Amino acid sequence: MTTPVVSLHPEVQADPDVVRWVLTGRTDSFTEVARSPGAALAALVRDGVLVGLAGGVGWIETTLAPGGSWRDAAATVRRAVTDHVAGTAPRELTEDDLRDLAETVLERDVAPLAGAHGGRIRIVRVAGHTVSVALDGACHGCPAARSTLQDRFQTTLRRHDPRAMVVETAGSAATAATADGVGAGAVSWLPFPRLRGRAGSRR
Amino acid sequence: MSCHGPGEGDVATLGRTTEVALLGSPNTGKSSLFNRLTGLSAATGNYPGVTVTRSRGTARTSSGSVTVTDLPGTYSLEPASPDEDVVLDHLTGRQESETAPDALLVVMDSTTLYRSLALCAEALALGRPTAVVLTMVDELRARGGDLDVTGLSRALGVPVVETVAHRGRGLEDVRELLGEVASWPVALIAPPHDDAAQLSGWIRSVLDSARYRSPRSSVATSRIDAVLLHPVWGALVFLAVMFCFFQVIFTVAAPIQDAIQAVFDHWGEVAANTLGSGFLADFVGTALIGGVGGVLVFLPQILLLYLMISVLESVGYMSRAAFLMDRIMARSGLDGRAFVAMLSSTACAVPGIMATRTMPSSRDRIATIMSAPLMTCSARLPVYLLLISLLVPAEARLGPFSMQGAALFGMYLLGGLASLVVARVFKATLLRHGALPFYLEMPPYRLPTPRGILRAVWTPVWMFLRKVGTIILVVTAVLWVLINFPAREAETAHMDEAQAQSYVMENSFAGAAGKAVEPVFEPLGFDWRVDIGLIASFAAREVFVSTMGQVAAAEDPEDPGAALQQLTYTHGPHQGEPVFTPPTIVALMIFFAFAMQCVSTLATMRRETNSWKWPAIAVAYMFVLAYGAAWIGHEITAAVTR
Known part of the structure; x- marks a missing residue:
């Protein structure tokens, strides 16, 4: 049996039972994975190997049953995830997907950069393909920081949604989607334990 | 120092320092990094196979010492060659008299990350605490490439530090990383290293997450390569480089040699005056000053030989030479890998024979081992220099060039051709076998660092x-x-x-x-x-x-x-x-070119082939060849000069 080629790699989350399979080859959302998993994934859940499935834009998370070992299960889970991804036709990102994606990207790629300069960036609202952000702290009013952050944010988003736009709005907007404090903190060589934002995670 | 790593592969041992193994492909700057970390000297080079033995050293970190082992450069942990066997045995603790390392430090060349990640996948799959050092990051960026270390670290699940190994930048970060060895993570999920399609999916995904942009091939490099790798121009340049090489050995070394000779002459006089006559005076005068001193005066030439080899190597020319030679070697039934061994043999056949460990085909390997001792090693150099000075007057010139240098070039050419022919004969008779694919790295041209050159010269000179x-x-x-x-x-x-x-x-x-x-x-x-x-x-x-x-x-x-x-x-x-007379001198030179007169080489042959059969064959065929060719040389020279 040949396995279809899907570019993916696992990233361990703060909870070692949870592994996020990052699907860099796919730019669409996998939020439906919990509701309608592929046959192999469904079998793993039925057999009690996995107890949780969750998805987002470009990733699927699998939660191992208590007492299970990734050493034994990883290869099977990888194949099941691969099958699921290969069997799902890509679909257009919804507004919700873009919001999820923007939060993840902000947290992983943009906030550390802002934090390193003593600033903060947060999402105010997502409408259509436009993500409105607010810049606070040291970044506020700094034209260089603004364009750097906005560029980086937008470039990363556009890998998934080519029409995505990042615009800056007034910092006082009340509809901030992200909790405060994401941006602070130094960048460390070991960033993964700090990644707690698993939007859409159903455990 | 106690270790309490997070993984099951962790070995917590009190009372001994933590063992870290450096793992990486050839040419990644791994040995450079090792040298800088440990302050010991291990040979580093631009072509595969230099690091054939592993070296150990101690690296001081903020939280104590760590023992670092520099493993042979390898492209894979699949034991396809004896070299890679050694690496895997060491990593899994199968190597006798050694315990498995507590942790792995994987060294990856950031300019060739795709291939490095394949090795990294295998390393992570071993389930030991792991960290990664990226080298040549400056070069990657200079050539328009880029990568995000944080993203790479997240995707791999282990710490990643970037360095510029050649110049020592980033070294403090590596020391700090080594200090934290007790907390290096074990990859929870092994990358799919045994399935090619899944592995390439994993690598692409990791590279994507690290926003990896591969470097453009440098314009300068490709322009220079267009000439140096050209079938005609490249070959001409190669011959010209080699010709000048031997000119330099004669012309530059001569004044230094005279100076050393003058020192010995002076000592000889002093000895004669103070010791008078008798056995002691004779021993000092003839054995020590005339005999040992007579060898020592060739130090400048030896130094120059290694200096030029190491400059050509660290500039990146040797890999080009190997590429050019690959076509010629193909006629002998061997590939460019054999050239690396042959080239090492111009220093000494012992490392040359050991360099054959990178050859996956045992038949090719033996054919190379059998022919490598014909290459002109540095021990032959003093003999040739003495005999050439007897044969060719120092004033004799060939156009603008020294005739003595040309004669020396001829002797090296003779050794090289002979080893090709012998390899061909062995391949056609005792060792018939199909060829294996050969891949050779073309490192970008680099300016050699004085430190690297000094180290490369000092080791053989000291030996x-x-x-x-x-x-x-x-x-x-x-x-x-x-x-x-x-x-x-x-x-x-x-x-x-x-x-x-x-x-x-x-x-x-x-x-x-x-x-x-x-x-x-x-x-x-x-x-x-x-x-x-x-x-x-x-x-x-x-x-x-x-x-x-x-x-x-x-x-x-x-x-x-x-x-x-x-x-x-x-x-x-x-x-x-x-x-x-000229016929005798020519016969002597040819005899020295072909005869097996080196016990160390025989011992190495015995060890590498694991039998006395091959050393015995080598002694026999080389003596017959030496005697026969010397006789022919004697007769021809006699006929010409009579």
């Missing part, structure tokens, strides 16, 4: 000095005894000093041995004194030079240099005629 101080000194001393005893005081009582010296030598133990084999070498024009040197040179080729020095000093203690030139046959049909 030469040590050889002179040990084996050559001992053998020379033993020969002095064999040449000067029995003393025959009664017989020489009525002779003058020079006559007495000659008489003692002729009737000494060594003289008897030389005369015993004289009939064998008579067709080549060697007399019994040359035969003494020849027998002695089986201990180390350079001993020939020290022996001839002693013989000459015994003949004419006042002017040993002239004595060698004026040495005449003492008996037989040519009695009274000079020994060192």
Whole structure:
């Protein structure tokens, strides 16, 4: 049996039972994975190997049953995830997907950069393909920081949604989607334990 | 220091330092990093196969010392070659007398990350605490590439540090990383290293997450390569480079050599004045100064040889030469990998033979091992230099070039061609086998660092000095005894000093041995004194030079240099005629080019082939080849010069 080629790699989350399979080859959302998993994934859940499935834009998370070992299960889970991804036709990102994606990207790629300069960036609202952000702290009013952050944010988003736009709005907007404090903190060589934002995670 | 890593692969041991193994492909700057971390010297180079033995050293970190092992460079942990066997055995603790390392530090060249990640996948799958060092990051960025270290670290699940290994930047970060070895994570999920399609999916995904942008091939590099790798121009440049190489050895080294000679001459006078006459004075004058000193004066040439090899290597030219040679080597049935071994053999056949460990086909490997000793090693250099100076006048010129340098170039060419032909013969007869794919890295051209060059030169120069101080000194001393005893005081009582010296030598133990084999070498024009040197040179080729020095000093203690030139046959049909005629010198040079006169090489052959059969074959075929070719050379030269 040949396995279809899907570019993916696992990233361990703060909870070692949870592994996020990052699907860099796919730019669409996998939020439906919990509701309608592929046959192999469904079998793993039925057999009690996995107890949780969750998805987002470009990733699927699998939660191992208590007492299970990734050493034994990883290869099977990888194949099941691969099958699921290969069997799902890509679909257009919804507004919700873009919001999820923007939060993840902000947290992983943009906030550390802002934090390193003593600033903060947060999402105010997502409408259509436009993500409105607010810049606070040291970044506020700094034209260089603004364009750097906005560029980086937008470039990363556009890998998934080519029409995505990042615009800056007034910092006082009340509809901030992200909790405060994401941006602070130094960048460390070991960033993964700090990644707690698993939007859409159903455990 | 106690270790309490997060993973099951972690070995917590009190009372011993943590063992970290450096793992990486050839050419990643791994050995450079090792040298900088440990302060020890391990050879580093631009072509695969330099790091054939692993080295250990201690790296000091903020939280104590860590023992670092530099494993041989390898592209894969799938044991496809004996080299990779060693690596895997070491990593899994199967290596005898060694425990498995506590943690792995994977060194990856950021300019060739795709391939490095394949090895990294296998390393992560071993389930040991792991961290990654990225090298050449400056070069990646300079050539328009980029990567996000944080993203890479997140995707791999292990810490990643970037460095510029060659110049020592980022080194402090690596030290800090080593200090935190106890908290290096174990990859929870092994990358799919045994399935090619899944592995490439994993690698692409990791690279994507790290926003990896591969470097453009540098414009300068590709322009230079267009010439240097051109079938015609490249070959011409290669020959020109090599020709100049040997010109330099003669022209630049000569004044330095004269200076060293002057020092020894001065010591000789001092010794003669203070010690007077007698055995001690003779021992110091002939054995130490004439013999050992006679070898030592070739230090400038040896130094230059290694200096130029290491410059060509670190600039990146050697890989191009290997690429060019690959086409020529194909005719011998071997590939460019064999060239690497052959090239190493121009320094010494021992590392050359060890470099064959990178060859996956055992038949190719043996064919290379059998032919590598024909390459002109640095031990032959003093012999050639002595003989060429007897054969070719220093003033002789070939256009603007020194004729002596051209002759030396010819000797190296002879050795190279002979080894190709021999490899071809072995491949066509005893070792018939299909070829395996060969891939050679073309590193970008780099400016050599003085530090790297110094290290590359110092190691072999120090080994030469040590050889002179040990084996050559001992053998020379033993020969002095064999040449000067029995003393025959009664017989020489009525002779003058020079006559007495000659008489003692002729009737000494060594003289008897030389005369015993004289009939064998008579067709080549060697007399019994040359035969003494020849027998002695089986201990180390350079001993020939020290022996001839002693013989000459015994003949004419006042002017040993002239004595060698004026040495005449003492008996037989040519009695009274000079020994060192062009035919004899040519025969001697050819004999030295082809004969197996190196015990270390035989021992290495035995170890690497795990049998006495191959060393025995080598001794036999090389003696037949040496004798036959020397005779032909003798006859042709005699016909031409008569």
